Amino acid sequence: MTSRALIRPAWTPATIALMVGGFFVFWPLGLAVLAYILWGDRLDAFKRDVNTSTDRFFGGLKRAGFDASSFGGQRTGNVAFDDWRDAELKRLDEERRKLHEASAEFEAYARELRRAKDQEEFDRFMRDRRSRGTRKDEGPVVDGHPA
Structure with missing residues (x-):
């Protein structure tokens, strides 16, 4: 059984009432809800694009010579601690990048799984439709029942 949200970017009775x-x-x-209904499914892609462009922007700043201390990460004066903190921040950035990659891979996998399921259901429908169409002695079929 699949779980579906009551408020989702689709033409459902709940979203129409809202x-x-x-x-x-x-x-x-009302206009905001209408925009959500029409374009809400694109919000995940929009958020991902904003995160990617923000990461690129700050990565460019790092390459240009700006470091964390320029943006409020003040040095403590303890060289050993500062070196450890910098190493941990780099490690965390690498972990975050790996998580983003894994998330993107999973989204692609889930999208392909949904496509395969939809294809299977469509193929089953077409087989059933063809098998109903070959039986001429039963007459027309309306909504799955003989007319």
Whole structure:
């Protein structure tokens, strides 16, 4: 059994009711719900693109010679601690990058799994449709029942 959210970017009774109610209460709220219904499925990709571009921007700053101490990560004066902190921050950045890559791989895997499931259901539908179409003696079939 699949679990589906009540409020999701699709034309469901709940989202339609929220949109209409939003227009009654305050028209920009209704407009925001309408935008969510139409373009909400693109929010994950938008967030991923923003994160990627932000990472690229700050990576460019690091390559240009700016370091964490320029943005508030003050040196403590203890060289051993500062070196350890820098090494840990680099390690954490590498772990974060690996997590982002794993997340992207899983999203691609889940997308392919959904596509394969959809293809299987479609193929089953077409087989059933063809098998119903070959039986001429039963007459037309409407909604899965003989007419």
